[in-house]
Amino acid sequence: MKKVRVRFAPSPTGPLHIGGVRTALYNYLFAKQNGGDFILRIEDTDQTRFVPGAEAYIIEAFQWLGLKFDEGVGIGGQYGPYRQSERKPMYKQYADYLLENGWAYYAFDTAADLDAKRKEAEAQKKTFQYDATTRDGMCNSLSLSVEDVKARLESGAPYVVRFKYPADLDITVHDLIRGDVTINSNLLDDKVLYKSDGMPTYHLANIVDDHTMEVSHVIRGEEWLPSAPLHVMLYKAFGWEAPQFAHLPLLLKPDGNGKLSKRDGDRLGFPVFPLQWTDPKSGDVSSGYRESGYLPEAVINMLALLGWNPGTEQEIMDLDTLVKLFSIDSISKSGAKFNLEKARWFNHQYIQMASDDRLLPMFAAELAKHGVQTDDGYLKRIIALMKERVHFIPEFWEQTSYFFVAPEEYDPQAVKKRWKPGTAAHLREMMALVESIKPFDKAKADELVMDYVHQHELNMGAIMNSYRIALVGAAKGPGIFEIIDAIGVGETARRVERAIAVIEP
RNA sequence: GGCGCAUUCGUCUAGCUGGUCAAGGACAUCAGAUUCUCAUUCUGAAGAUCAAGGGUUCGAAUCCCUUAUGCGCUACCA
Numbered sequence: 001m002k003k004v005r006v007r008f009a010p011s012p013t014g015p016l017h018i019g020g021v022r023t024a025l026y027n028y029l030f031a032k033q034n035g036g037d038f039i040l041r042i043e044d045t046d047q048t049r050f051v052p053g054a055e056a057y058i059i060e061a062f063q064w065l066g067l068k069f070d071e072g073v074g075i076g077g078q079y080g081p082y083r084q085s086e087r088k089p090m091y092k093q094y095a096d097y098l099l100e101n102g103w104a105y106y107a108f109d110t111a112a113d114l115d116a117k118r119k120e121a122e123a124q125k126k127t128f129q130y131d132a133t134t135r136d137g138m139c140n141s142l143s144l145s146v147e148d149v150k151a152r153l154e155s156g157a158p159y160v161v162r163f164k165y166p167a168d169l170d171i172t173v174h175d176l177i178r179g180d181v182t183i184n185s186n187l188l189d190d191k192v193l194y195k196s197d198g199m200p201t202y203h204l205a206n207i208v209d210d211h212t213m214e215v216s217h218v219i220r221g222e223e224w225l226p227s228a229p230l231h232v233m234l235y236k237a238f239g240w241e242a243p244q245f246a247h248l249p250l251l252l253k254p255d256g257n258g259k260l261s262k263r264d265g266d267r268l269g270f271p272v273f274p275l276q277w278t279d280p281k282s283g284d285v286s287s288g289y290r291e292s293g294y295l296p297e298a299v300i301n302m303l304a305l306l307g308w309n310p311g312t313e314q315e316i317m318d319l320d321t322l323v324k325l326f327s328i329d330s331i332s333k334s335g336a337k338f339n340l341e342k343a344r345w346f347n348h349q350y351i352q353m354a355s356d357d358r359l360l361p362m363f364a365a366e367l368a369k370h371g372v373q374t375d376d377g378y379l380k381r382i383i384a385l386m387k388e389r390v391h392f393i394p395e396f397w398e399q400t401s402y403f404f405v406a407p408e409e410y411d412p413q414a415v416k417k418r419w420k421p422g423t424a425a426h427l428r429e430m431m432a433l434v435e436s437i438k439p440f441d442k443a444k445a446d447e448l449v450m451d452y453v454h455q456h457e458l459n460m461g462a463i464m465n466s467y468r469i470a471l472v473g474a475a476k477g478p479g480i481f482e483i484i485d486a487i488g489v490g491e492t493a494r495r496v497e498r499a500i501a502v503i504e505p
Numbered sequence: 506g507g508c509g510c511a512u513u514c515g516u517c518u519a520g521c522u523g524g525u526c527a528a529g530g531a532c533a534u535c536a537g538a539u540u541c542u543c544a545u546u547c548u549g550a551a552g553a554u555c556a557a558g559g560g561u562u563c564g565a566a567u568c569c570c571u572u573a574u575g576c577g578c579u580a581c582c583a
Binding site: 337474 | 532545576582
């Protein structure tokens with residue numbers, strides 16, 4: 001059996017869309033499951049849309065995600081080069097082959113001519129199609145005399161090469177996800193394969209590269225399904241065995257319908273790109289999963305389940321598990337809406353599963369943003385205590401700031417509800433009890449303070465929350481004695497006095 | 506407009522070879538438990554007549570047809 005080789009072939013026209021990441025992921029899972037190769041090919045045949053930095057961005061994004069390519073741009077391999085712009089010289093011969101064998105023809109129509117034709121058709125509520133019925137009326141090597149064509153070519157007149165569909169032919173694409181999709185060639189447009197700038201279009205380059213790189217399976221987005229018949233025909237024209245096709249359902253925006261776009265992310269407050277991206281032209285910044293505090297495994301897991309599932313009730317799966325369980329057969333046929341809440345849940349799960357050591361540098365960076373530096377031992381202790389409360393890395397600060405800096409303000413609502421007349425005196429008494437324990441022991445402190453609360457018949461909720469307000473500034477956080485244990489008795493005493501001074505002057 | 510693809514709880518989906526599905530799970534929602542608070546956690550509830558309408562069949566979410574809706578493509582972009 002043929003070796004499994006799949007490719008992810010983005011166009012470097014900007015940051016990598018999260019839908020593209022999912023396509024890459026599915027390619028990766030399929031390749032690894034079958035002991036195959038996962039290739040990165042850059043499809044930069046459109047020089048006008050090239051964006052500097054996009055290629056580097058793509059490579060960095062996959063590094064962050066932990067999806068490793070076996071071959072391709074940035075890695076190398078025996079089938080290179082892997083950038084289509086660098087393969088430019090080889091495409092011409094394939095276009096020529098098609099020309100010589102009657103599968104293609106030269107077309108000299110100008111953009112203005114084509115535009116006029118389209119407008120004309122539009123006026124009649126039709127669509128202009130360059131096909132068997134209209135070719136003769138256009139300016140090409142089929143309608144022009146041999147001499148004329150020759151003269152034009154020799155004079156260096158600009159031309160494109162178009163595919164020549166046989167008339168009235170049913171073309172069937174076998175898709176691994178959708179089954180057979182058949183379309184008649186009369187409905188198809190004679191696509192441009194080779195552009196006047198000497199570059200192939202996607203269609204030609206794609207087929208030539210997939211074949212020469214021995215790609216066995218083409219797993220790509222559903223937006224390619226309409227052009228798959230062309231690709232099938234191209235393989236046939238070249239006499240090559242076509243790879244297997246699988247067209248993935250689209251990733252939809254969370255509200256309404258339609259493809260998930262950059263603007264949806266901005267509008268709904270979630271990233272559409274793996275990494276933050278700054279547009280080199282406009283300077284616009286688009287948020288990334290990494291910068292928003294997602295763990296790459298969470299992104300992978302969430303993405304894997306958007307359009308596929310193992311058929312069991314298991315939802316938390318690392319890459320290795322996904323590789324084992326993945327199956328093209330069980331990919332959904334319909335588009336999946338991105339769901340921010342579920343993404344948040346996944347990330348929370350993975351943060352809880354992450355080791356404290358791994359979280360340490362990430363959380364330290366968050367503290368640094370707020371001008372806090374601390375020793376690793378203390379930070380690790382706080383991480384162990386608090387990580388189950390954070391859904392995204394940046395939340396760490398708002399959840400734990402009081403472990404590092406004393407509260408400046410006290411939540412007025414909490415104060416109003418919990419702080420009663422006489423609270424200050426009780427807090428001082430309780431503080432004295434806590435200070436009497438040497439060395440400090442949280443269980444002992446708990447015991448003494450509880451005894452005090454019971455003896456004085458205090459309202460537990462009120463007094464303990466007042467204590468908490470003094471230490472934290474709000475009615476939140478882990479157990480009071482955990483906090484005291486962490487920040488120290490001396491700091492606790494200072495915070496209590498400061499709170500009393502501010503709240504009950 | 507043409508062509509293609511799709512259609513099960515709000516969302517992701519299980520269901521694919523028809524009966525055990527008066528449709529299961531997860532996220533979200535609501536309620537309860539735990540707790541000094543918040544979060545976590547645990548338990549429970551609500552939530553889809555399977556897009557609609559026709560068939561086929563003793564029996565259909567599962568097979569067939571029609572319609573509707575959504576999406577994709579319709580560039581010398583990928």
